[in-house]
Amino acid sequence: MGDLQSLRVFISCLDQQSLPRILQICSGVYFQGSIYELSGSEVCLSTGDLVKVIGLELLSVSCEEIETGASFELPTEYPGHFSLVPEDLPYNTIEEIVGLCPVGVDACGSFTFICQNELTIDNFTLPAGKQLTLLSVEVARNGERLARCQVVGQNMASAEILLPMALRGEFYECQSDRGYSLQEIMASSRLSSRHFRNTAEKNSGSVLIFSPMYEISAIMHMRKNVVKFPSSLEVDVEDVTDQFQDLVFITPLSMTEVATQPVESFPTMAEIIDGPEGNQFFNCSWFQELQRGRHLVLHSRGTTTMILASTPKGRKGKQYFIISKSYGGRMRRRAREFGSVYELYLASSQFPGLKVSVTHHCEAVEEEGMPALSVGDQLEVLGKVLMNGPGDKSGAAQKVECLICKRTTEVVDDEDDEDEEEDSEEISLPLFMAGNFVENLSDNKKYKLTDLISSTLPLDVKVVTRDKALEKDPLMGLPALKLEETFTETTVLTSLPNQPDRCFELPVRWLQMSLCFTSDHLPWSEAPERHVETVTEVTEKFYYEYHKLVCKIEEPPPRPPKRKPSTSAVPKKSSKSESKSSKLRSAVTKQLDNLSLGQTKGKRAPAPPPPEDTPDQPPPLLPRKSSSIAETNLTSVHNTYVKSPTVAHKSEQRLSDSDHDYESIEDAITNPHESLFY
Structure with a gap:
């Protein structure tokens, strides 16, 4: 049993090669009570507590002048040197x-x-x-x-x-002429307890003593996590390493650390210290069991080949799965559906000689080089070429990527309807062309998962025979399943103590949780036959986080070329004209709302008399697009200030041929009211 000394002195003189050391808290003066919130950990140091020091990290060095008692802090990388007194x-x-x-x-x-x-x-x-x-x-x-x-x-x-x-x-x-750096002094337990002078001041300098400030990493008895606290705490400790050599301190392990344990450590019992709270990656039954304080059976650790799969969007939304390579169900290949020529190109680059059938009519667009397609046309993808497309505004031809396909259509002979012939031709489909196609499959074989992933993915399949090793196969009954890609995960084979034979694989990379090995007995006298869950349903968040992790960036589909403007097209109204027309209609609507035949208050003022200097010219009229309103005005009693309806009509016809593309209905509606007033 060691001597009683302060924590600061003990750590300063401690040889780090002798770690770990077990200390017992004997007495001390606690600031802010006996509980410290340090580095996010609640540390309670009470008399009699046992602390196992497992690591030290030098934070800074306190330098004190012996003569004056003044002290100051020095960084650990201080470049000066000191001579030994x-x-x-x-x-x-x-x-x-x-x-x-x-x-x-x-x-x-x-x-x-x-x-x-x-x-x-x-x-x-x-x-x-x-x-x-x-x-x-x-x-x-x-x-x-x-x-x-x-x-x-x-x-x-x-x-x-x-x-x-x-x-x-x-x-x-x-007296030695050798100078020591601050790092050398702190690295030696003999030097750190000696007195020094600054080499720049020689013998006239003040005598200095150094006190290192460490951050102590320790395991406290009956605590399940590593705590960190400074060596400056005013507590007295006693080294009891020899007395408590057989004392077992619980060591928390992350999932990554569990997966790096020796093979001889398994199988073993473990307790969850911190569960994966807030984890939104898994949507399966075993994930709900990973709660704090729950015990688990850890069978083994290793690597597993998995397949990322997804379903088409249905009533329940899209579902995502990771499937172990050892999945025992049987699958049939399913014809894929494509919604564009670009999708055909992507699929044909992985499966040369792709054959599809057209499921919707497509009309031809000669300006863009798109041929007509009929339902039932059989297409065989031959390859991709770069062809001349429609010209741009300057008339220069644009290069367009096209897919060359062999089209086969059935031709019925009029003389004998039973005789059918096939007519084939080569056509070019621009990659930007939309369409509806379905893959032609004559394969009705049932495949194992290992046989399917040996070929190029992705593949569309349907599970037709469930995995009999599973109590409930979640893939059985799904209308379709898309096998997207394979990847390798480090896993820990685990089960619950009440069902030790029903195992599941914990993906280490996707579970932020901590465990501690316990000395509890395994829940069997003889190891049972293990049944491993090979299908794990994951969330959409897992799906997208996985693709972020692997940094897989798909090439976007090419943009379609700009269409050549048609000469017969009517020019579109400018935004300025539309804005002006809408303002004018709004003003007319407000005027009509304020008008009433029986209204006396707010009665509109009479129109001003015509100017004397232009007696023969009518007031200007806004242009109109349609002559129907103008003809209606001719049948009504015209305004007395308008000299001649004929002149007004001619003026309207003249102005309607102007460049203005908006119309005014203010005069057309105001004239009947004026006829009533006058």
Whole structure:
């Protein structure tokens, strides 16, 4: 059992090579109570608690001046150097020097000392006051340990002598010119407890002592996660490693760490410490069992080949599955449906010689090079070519990617309806052309999943025979299933203790949860025959996150070429004209809403008299597109300020031929009201 000392002192003098160490909390002054919220972990240090220190990380170094008591922080990467201050206490034997050498005997020429009295070794006498530099420790043939030292004589001549460890004397450490970096000082438990001066200040500098500030990673007894706290906590600890060597501390493991455990660790029992809360990747029964505190049986770990599959969108929406390669159901290939020529091109690039049937009529568009297709036409994809398409505005021909297909149609002989002939021709279909096609399949064979994934994916299939190893096969009864691609996952084969034979595979990459191995007994006397769930339903989020992870980017379909403008087309109204026309109609509507035959208040003012300087010209009229309104105005009583209806009509016809493409109905509706007033 170790001595009682503060946590700061214990960690400063601790050799990290001796980790892990078990400490017992004996006493201390707690700030903010006895509970610390540090690094997101709640740490409660009470008297009697056991803490297993498993790691240290140097955060900073506190530097204190001995004379003044001032202290300041230094970063761990401080570039300056410091010289070691010799101690005043004497060493009594050479063995004591070797044992307390501040940097170890492996650092040649790092420790220099003198002897205050004369030394006699065999027939050699060493005068008092001679400086000796410790070089190394050697073992003689008789097993005696000797210290090899260097002594400097007259005219700087040097010699090496061997001093026995039991040699006694009054030895004192000498000042060394060697400088130590902050990293070297903190890495040595002997150096970190010594005094230093800054090499830039030489002997006039202040004496310094360094106190490292560490972040301690530890496992606390009866806690299931690693906690981190600083070494500056004012608590007293005692090293009880030897007393509690057999004490088992629970170690939390992530799913990745579980999958890297030795094969001999399985099967074993485990307890869930933190469940995958908030995980939205799985939509299966076993995922609901992964709750905190639940026990699991871990059978083995390994890698599994899986297939990503999806269904067409139906009443329940689109469904997604990951299917293990060992799935035992049987499937038939299903004819694929295509909604465009571009989809035909993608499929034919994976399956050369693709044959399809046309399921909807398509009319020909000669301007864009699209031929007519009839229901029942048989197409065989031959290849893709680059052809001349319709010209652009400048008249230059555009290059269009087309799919060359062999079209076969059945021709019925009029003389004998029973005799049918086939007529074939080659046609070119632009990739941007829409259409409806279905794949021609004559294959009615039942396949295993392993046989299907050996060919090129994707494939459309239908499960016709369920996997008998499953209690309920979720793929059975689906109208269609698209096998998209294969991938490999690291998995942990798991089961629940009440059903140890019903196993499921936990994908390590998609489950953020932590477990701890327990010493509970396995729930069987003899290992049962295992039945593995080979189908796992996943969510849409999993589907899209998977594609983000693999960075699979599909090429978008090409844009169709611009159509050549037709000369017979009527030019479209400009947005400016439409805006002006809508404003005018809005103003007329407001005027009509304010008019009433019996209205006296707010009565409209009479029209102003015509200008005197232009007595023969009528007021300007807005153009109209239709002459029907103008003819109606001629039959009504005209405004007295309009000199002649004939002139007005001619003016309307003249203005209607102008460039304006909007019409005004204000005058057409106002004139009948004016006739009533006048």
